[in-house]
Structures are given as structure tokens and as C-alpha cells.
Amino acid sequence: MKNADNSAHAPLKARHVLQEVARALWHLRVPLASLFVFYFLLSVVMYYAGGPVDSGSGAPSSFGQTLNYCAMRALTIGHLNIVPTTTVGRVDSAMLGALGILFVGIVAAAAVRGVQEALRHAGTQR
Numbered sequence: 001m002k003n004a005d006n007s008a009h010a011p012l013k014a015r016h017v018l019q020e021v022a023r024a025l026w027h028l029r030v031p032l033a034s035l036f037v038f039y040f041l042l043s044v045v046m047y048y049a050g051g052p053v054d055s056g057s058g059a060p061s062s063f064g065q066t067l068n069y070c071a072m073r074a075l076t077i078g079h080l081n082i083v084p085t086t087t088v089g090r091v092d093s094a095m096l097g098a099l100g101i102l103f104v105g106i107v108a109a110a111a112v113r114g115v116q117e118a119l120r121h122a123g124t125q126r
Contacts (some may be wrong), residue, residue: 021114035103043070050089055081074100
């Protein structure tokens, strides 16, 4: 068995991983900001043209409730009682789901890239 001192890589530090993830996210700032702006536009469209209502009471939802619904939809959690009642709202909801999957995928890819870069740097600093 190899000793810990003879390993191929130096110990990986959380600080270095977070720095590399932050660097990867910084390089992706334009696409991420664009997705966020698109999310906000889709949320506004949902509020004005999607007909979001509270499924329990049937009352129209407030803008805050609509933003919350759109965030939950984008994160594909979808546990809220708000539902779109128009075709535009249903299409908007589907687009929010696709946008959320894309956003989460980009952030996950940046995290993986950050870990890879931190490992690479730790291996060369031996």
C-alpha cells in the first residue's frame, strides 16, 4: 500500500476548488446572465399572458407568486399551487423548464471543470 505522502496528487483544498469554480463561472458570465434575463422575460410573459392562478382558490396570482412559480418551474421542482391557464402560459412554462435545465447544466459543468482544474493544479504543485 502506498503511503499518503507518496500519492500522485497533493491534497485537494476546498478553497482551491471554489476558486476554480468561480473562475469557470466568471468565464460563463455572459451566457448565464443572458439566461437570467431570458428567465425574467419569461416570468413577465407568464404574469401578463399566462393567466397564472392559484389552483386552490382560483384567484389570479400576484407577481411575486408568479416569479416564485417560474423559479420552481425552472428548477423543475414544480411543487407550487400556481398553474398557467392559457396556451401562452403552458408554452412559457415548458420554455422555463428547458431554460432551467440548461442553466443547471452550465453551472454543473463549471463545477466539474473547477474540480478538474484544482486537481490539475494540485498535481503540478507537488
